[in-house]
Amino acid sequence: MTKLSVVVPCYDEEAVIDRFDAQTRAVLGGLPIEYEICYVDDGSADGTLARLRALADRHPDTTRYVSFSRNFGKEAAMLAGLREAEGDAVVIMDADLQHPPELIGRMLDLYSLGHDQVVARRGREGDKALRTALSRFYYRAVNRWVDVELTDGVGDFRLLSRPVADALLSLPENNRFSKGLFSWVGFDTVTFHYRNAAREAGSTKWRFGALLNYGMDGLISFNNRPLRLAIWLGVTLAGLGGLYAAWVTVDALVTGVDVPGYVTLVAIIVGLGGVQMVMLGLIGEYIGRIYYETKRRPHFLVKEAHHPSSQAPEPLDALRHQRQRELRHGRVI
Structure with missing residues (x-):
């Protein structure tokens, strides 16, 4: 492998994004690989986009980002990140540091053994007893129904080989349930366990109602x-x-x-x-x-993007972007 892409969906992560970037680059910098970090701003209402612009200015050759015109959801954000990623392998992880960046090295070790999907399965340490019990009951029940296998504790934190990433990108469906899609595409998969980490800043976006709807998606997305x-x-x-x-x-x-x-x-x-x-x-x-x-609507709409080869965010031209920056800093009335 010559290049690794790290895809990071972000939604209102202003408080933690700089810390995540620093820790992730510290890990990636110690690995014998070329890398890029692909951020996807899912229509954040805070200063996440401004922080991504600053990161792109600081690390122009290894940072790319896209910003949605509104909040389209994490599924759309992961899809956008996969489309942006140019690496031979792709790691998908959250920006809240509940997915420890130091595990990327372990993923690469397992990937080097020939596995196409390297999946991190978190433990339930720190979760409330009721949530743990409901989660286990859900996975036991849903696996009797769906046509793919869903594993408790397995989420989006994983490494995908380029063939797997391309297979996921070839699926055009609008209603995407990535947990099921990861299992559906198959390929050689290996799972390892890691200890659950606490969120370092901000609050979770997964409230009970959102989890309930997500569980319903899992139930009906892969069977009739x-x-x-x-x-x-x-x-x-x-x-x-x-x-x-x-x-x-x-x-x-x-x-x-x-x-x-x-x-x-x-x-x-x-x-x-x-x-x-x-x-x-x-x-x-x-x-x-x-x-x-x-x-057949698009999964998302992009209002701004930065690629390592570009000098200014796209589709905004350089002058417009500079004026926006001056307005944000109070230099223009």
Whole structure:
């Protein structure tokens, strides 16, 4: 390998990005490789973009960045980073230092043994007991459904060979679930464990609602079994309804017509209505994904970019960029 690309999605990481860059360069500088760091600003609302401009000015030959026109999400940011990366291998890691930069050397050692994917699997040290239990339950349950294997503790922190990166870039789908895509493309994969590190600054963007939606994406992105379940559930309920109707008919013929069971009737109506709404929502989720796929919109829009070969951010020209800098520093009224 002659060059390594490090892809770093960033969203409101102003407080930690300089520290991350310094630690990562210290590690990369001690390795016998050429490297580049590809930052992707996912529409940050703080000063992340300004810090990336400063890093590009300080290290123009080894820094590239793109900045989105708005927040498109981490999946889009990783895709943009993979498109920017020019290395023979690519490491994807977060900017909050929960992915220790010193593990890059270990990844390269395993990569040199012929592995195409080197995956870092974090432990659960420091996580709340409830979150750990829910996570383990989710992965056990979801792996009974999806067509790929999802591993608890395995995220985006990994090294990808160029063939793997190219394979991921060849997948045009709009609704991307990278955990599943990494597993789906296959190739020779090795996993190692590392101790969970605390976030050094800022706050996590993964709130409970975001995690819940992300888990739902994982459930339905790689299979249609929930729809198959809906069919069998419908058949089962229809069968139970038929048996209940037969029982009521026989009971009326044998013992005569009695006062109907109001509570039972209401319970059945409410229960079946709830099941129908869930199934309609499930079908709607799949149809919604088809709807977004048919639009063929780009995964993201870039408002500014810097490449090592360029002297100024693109598509901004040099004069416009200089004026923006002067405005930020209060030199122009």
